[in-house]
Amino acid sequence: MFLTLVFNLLTLWKGFCDFFTTYITPVILNTYGRFSDLFPFSFGEVLIIVGLLLVAAVPILGILLIFLRKKGVYRKFCGFFYKTFLMILLSVALVMTLNCSIPYGCSDMAVKENARTYTVGELEKLRTYLVEKCNAMAAEFPRDAEGHLIYDPDMEELNEEARSLMQSLGDEYPRLSGYYPDMKPIFFSSIMSQSRLMGIFFPFSMEANYNTKMFTINHAFVFCHEYAHLKGYMQEDEANFLAYLACLRSKDPYVVYAGYIGVLDYVLNAYADNVKEADPERFKAQVKTSQLVRNDDIFLTKEAWAKVEESSIFSTKTLEDLHDDFTNGYMHYYGIEDGTASYGRVTDLLLQYYDGVLY
Numbered sequence: 001m002f003l004t005l006v007f008n009l010l011t012l013w014k015g016f017c018d019f020f021t022t023y024i025t026p027v028i029l030n031t032y033g034r035f036s037d038l039f040p041f042s043f044g045e046v047l048i049i050v051g052l053l054l055v056a057a058v059p060i061l062g063i064l065l066i067f068l069r070k071k072g073v074y075r076k077f078c079g080f081f082y083k084t085f086l087m088i089l090l091s092v093a094l095v096m097t098l099n100c101s102i103p104y105g106c107s108d109m110a111v112k113e114n115a116r117t118y119t120v121g122e123l124e125k126l127r128t129y130l131v132e133k134c135n136a137m138a139a140e141f142p143r144d145a146e147g148h149l150i151y152d153p154d155m156e157e158l159n160e161e162a163r164s165l166m167q168s169l170g171d172e173y174p175r176l177s178g179y180y181p182d183m184k185p186i187f188f189s190s191i192m193s194q195s196r197l198m199g200i201f202f203p204f205s206m207e208a209n210y211n212t213k214m215f216t217i218n219h220a221f222v223f224c225h226e227y228a229h230l231k232g233y234m235q236e237d238e239a240n241f242l243a244y245l246a247c248l249r250s251k252d253p254y255v256v257y258a259g260y261i262g263v264l265d266y267v268l269n270a271y272a273d274n275v276k277e278a279d280p281e282r283f284k285a286q287v288k289t290s291q292l293v294r295n296d297d298i299f300l301t302k303e304a305w306a307k308v309e310e311s312s313i314f315s316t317k318t319l320e321d322l323h324d325d326f327t328n329g330y331m332h333y334y335g336i337e338d339g340t341a342s343y344g345r346v347t348d349l350l351l352q353y354y355d356g357v358l359y
Contacts (some may be wrong), residue, residue: 001090004245007097017105019234020098022175029230032181037181039225042209044202045186054085080274092186092204099203103232107240109173111352118351120274122359124286126351127271129358130264131287137257138292148295151216151254159183161255165246165350166231175231178304181207183223189213190308193300194316195323198222199230210284213304214275217296235336236302240266241353244346261297263346264289303328308356 001232036043055118059284068074163180184207186192192200192211199210199222208226224243227245231236233239240263247259266350289297300308307308309316 004094004097011101014107018107018312021103021106025192025232028056029206033181036205036207042184042186044205044207095204103234108239123271125358128287130267131289132295134260135290147295158219165249166224166227168249169246184209185212190311193308194319199226201226215260215298215301220258239347241349264350266344266347277324
């Protein structure tokens with residue numbers, strides 16, 4: 001408990017967080033991360049299930065203790081269980097502090113240091129650039145009779161591609177160098193889908209995980225995004241930006257397309273927020289995304305959604321609301337005031353990245 005309190009206090013010191021994430025986090029990844037990587041399944045997902053079972057056992061054993069308090073063996077078992085449970089809670093708190101809280105306390109990426117206020121015209125040029133790129137690439141890929149993208153990548157090969165692309169950014173972003181464990185598929189991907197989650201980083205197992213139900217064009221971008229978290233880039237806009245840069249380095253046109261698709265909606269929404277009501281005619285005059293792009297720019301296919309809903313135990317609306325509340329809650333705790341809206345701040349990073357190139 002003392003260590004956890006000390007480290008949590010140190011998260012207020014950016015210099016310490018930068019040092020720890022640069023030099024200590026790789027050690028954790030190369031030891032505990034390699035241990036987690038030995039399992040062909042998501043070790044973190046198993047830990048969550050075990051944790052939920054332990055939490056459920058706490059009140060049950062307590063109630064039974066009322067009736068079995070005269071049983072010496074049962075009293076000893078309960079004493080052992082509750083002491084163990086407390087130690088597990090303290091260990092989880094420490095691991096979460098080391099692998100999550102400290103990286104959240106790091107300095108912003110250097111690209112943010114040169115931030116300036118961009119005009120609507122500059123945002124418009126960025127929007128046009130991305131829409132035209134997506135429209136052009138979408139027209140080049142093979143499709144079925146209904147215009148749906150035919151793309152079924154080998155997950156192991158795509159995993160290796162994402163890992164290689166992220167490592168290639170190591171010259172500019174040193175934290176991205178070094179070892180990466182395998183991406184792990186989530187068994188309960190239907191629940192992830194109902195929560196609108198494409199991927200998730202488990203800091204208590206040092207694993208990057210993905211939703212197996214999502215539309216395939218999303219995989220490359222999500223892999224790179226979660227790998228960015230694994231390497232200590234916890235800010236969602238920074239993870240999106242790094243995933244974008246990584247995908248654009250690929251020689252695989254599908255991966256490059258995934259990079260453009262991965263940030264497209266954020267830029268479209270930013271432009272709409274600034275122009276749609278203020279200048280409707282200007283908004284209508286902009287180049288539109290093609291129907292092919294709209295077919296591809298989805299979370300799940302209709303068929304996948306139907307299967308998710310058929311097999312669901314919980315209401316999608318309930319799980320989505322719980323996820324939003326939880327995510328916004330921990331983001332606010334880490335000082336990210338705009339919560340899940342922070343994903344969209346990748347638009348600001350893209351505006352800076354293309355400054356001097358597009359405008």
